Amino acid sequence: MRRQNGCLPPKRLPQLDPLMGTDVVLQNLGAARKFGFLDLLKSRHDTHGLTFTTNTYLRTTINTCDPVLIQNVLSFQFHDFGMGPLRRRSASPLLGRGIFTTDDEVWQHQRALIRPSFVRAQVTDFTIFGHHIDQLIALIARRNYTVDLQQLFFRMVLDSNSEYMFGESVGLMSETASESATTFHHALDYAQQGTILRLRLGNLMFAHRDKKFRDSCRTVHAYAERFVDQALEYRRAQAMLPDEKKDGNDGTRPKYVFLNELAKDTDDPILLRDQIVNMLLAARDTTAGLLSFTFFMLARRSDVWAKLRADVLQHYCEPLTYDAVMEMTYLRYVLQETLRMFPPIATNSRMANKDTVLPVGGGPDGKSPLLVAKHNVVTYSTFVMHRRKEFFGPDADEFRPERWETLRPGWEYLPFNGGPRICPGQKFALTESSYTIARLLHAFSGIENLDPTEWREQLTLSLTLNNGVQCRLTPAA
Ligand code: HEM
Structure with missing residues (x-):
């Protein structure tokens, strides 16, 4: 050969x-x-x-x-x-036989299952995110405007995505977050760290014997299984109804629940659980990472903050609509540049x-x-x-959103992967991030960096900031 x-x-x-x-x-x-x-x-x-x-x-x-x-x-x-x-071996204790660990026909089936959930009408619906951003803004005020934004973004993304996926928010940002929600949040973190360790150990994975890791995987699964049971109950209830009474056929628009949609195609509880855990993980760290790196840079670049805020205010409307956000061209450049320099x-x-x-x-x-x-x-x-000079120019190491005015890269820019396994949540993530940034720049007129250090990489399954985003925000008048 x-x-x-x-x-x-x-x-x-x-x-x-x-x-x-x-x-x-x-x-x-x-x-x-x-x-x-x-x-x-x-x-x-x-x-x-x-x-x-x-x-x-x-x-x-x-x-x-x-x-x-x-x-x-x-x-x-x-x-x-x-x-x-x-x-597969390193990730299966947490991710089971979900979309991230499977190949061939099994993967194809999983991909077909989730595809209908990313139709435009769902991913451009801001009502999913609205009250979570209200809560985030209120939480920042309660903390006297001095916060680690990364920590809050992780909670917010888990809150809003769990509502979309389970039909019920984990509720980490509420003042009365339940104990099971906090336990779930920590278990997800620990299980994820264990998974990356196993991946790094490669052929020596057998040496990974950590009871807390196994317990954390079980906690995550048990939390998800509660909602799987609800979805299967929903499936049974729908099957008993005559066609004209089924959700969506009676003229009303039912609340969208991703898990209920999946349960229309399968009643396998393990498959449903694995899918939802895979999705939750795929969505949480990447989106929270993108938001964190954006604000990390904004806190250090007052010129970009000012230009971005002007762009946001020029197109802002109440309530904020998808079309208005799409008009915010500089916001798009800032996101593209953040994904270039810090791909999750x-x-x-x-x-x-x-x-x-x-x-x-x-x-x-x-x-x-x-x-x-x-x-x-x-x-x-x-x-x-994304930092090679032959693809992005001699200033490839600089954060310069303006480069996107003319840049039209091909496969040298790949934050969402490419080919048949391209990220199906790309539009969802960009919509959620754009909406969050626009709301925050409307609510706060300034940002002060409280961390004199450079960025410190935290590389688990995705890239985040070891030093977080320590800043003080100024409420808009
Ligand atoms: C800024 C946010 C995001 C980034 C940068 C991102 C990036 C990626 C990348 C690079 C992959 C390929 C992984 C691989 O093949 O090894 C991927 C796959 C995937 N992403 Fe995303 N993602 C983001 C947000 C989301 C969201 C919000 C969801 C769901 C709501 C999601 C769902 C998925 C799923 C299910 C896959 C597996 C696709 C497959 O294997 O066929 N992602 N993502």
């Missing part, structure tokens, strides 16, 4: 231990401890080019930030790559499910075909790719 396709060996990261890769693993861990894993990855690519390999735990990984290679993996050669057994899914990977050939990645310049053996992993970093 190698000869037939003119494949050349890829560049390799020089390693002292080329079998187990202990030197690379230790370097990775050391950088992560100093919140600098992504910077380390970026500097490796600066030195070794767009594509190079590393060997760890007897496994070869192809590291890349080459958009052509990534497009082939995610789109043109989609069927040659999958999530693979490693990802900063690194990702796929495993080859057979021997296959990629058209690039081989040879000293990475431009020759590359043989990928079955079970080898391709790891790609949007964080690194």
Whole structure:
């Protein structure tokens, strides 16, 4: 295959231990401890080019930030790559057989199940979010306008998304948040950290024996199962009604509940539970991360804050509508720029499910075909790719939303992934984030940064800020 396709060996990261890769693993861990894993990855690519390999735990990984290679993996050669057994084994205690851990027909079925829930009418309906932002603004006032916004965004996103998905908000922002809600919130965090640890351990995953992790997964599942039972009850009740009395057929518009919609197509409680936990996790950290990084930058860039606030106020109306938010062009640029510099899914990977050939990645310049053996992993970093000067210009390391006035990137800009597994929640996330930002910039006239340090990476399944967003907001007159 190698000869037939003119494949050349890829560049390799020089390693002292080329079998187990202990030197690379230790370097990775050391950088992560100093919140600098992504910077380390970026500097490796600066030195070794767009594509190079590393060997760890007897496994070869192809590291890349080459958009052509990534497009082939995610789109043109989609069927040659999958999530693979490693990802399934590490994530299954929390995510079961949900959309994030499955491939082929099982994944296709899951994807078909959730597709109808992202129709335009649902994702552009601001009534889902409105009172959660009211609560957020009230909470900021109760804390005397001095807050860690990241902490609040995590709660707000979980509150609003759980209402959309379960039909009932977890209620973390209310003054009387129930104990089960707080326990669920912490369990979700712990279970997620354990999942990423297992993923990093790779073939040594068997060494991960943490009772608290298993208990946390059980807590999350038990919380979700309560709502699954309600959805199945709803399904049974609907089935008993004559057609003209069923929800939506009697002229009224019932409240949209994602889980009820899923339950129309399946009555498998485990499948429903896994789907909803996958969705909740997919939605919470990414959206909260995007909002946090946006305000992290706004607190440090008074020029961007002023320009953004002018844009928001120019188009603002009460109640705020989807069309008004769509008019806020600079808001769109700010979000695009934040997703470029701080993509919530900063690194990702796929495993080859057979021997296959990629058209690039081989040879000293990475431009020759590359043989990928079955079970080898391709790891790609949007964080690194989004900061490459050859794609985004000499100021690629700068936060400059204005670049989006003319920028029309292709596969070199990939915050929501691409190909058949592109994020189905993209529109939902951008709508929720735009609405939240517009409401906050309307409610507050200024933001003061209370944290003199640079950003410190916190990389679990998604990218967030280890130092949060410490700031003081000024209420608008
Ligand atoms: C700023 C916010 C978001 C970002 C940056 C983001 C990004 C991504 C990325 C990069 C993937 C690909 C993961 C992979 O294939 O390994 C993905 C998948 C997914 N996202 Fe999002 N996401 C966001 C918000 C959301 C929201 C709000 C939802 C749901 C309401 C959602 C639901 C999903 C689902 C279900 C998948 C799996 C798709 C599949 O495998 O077919 N995401 N997202």
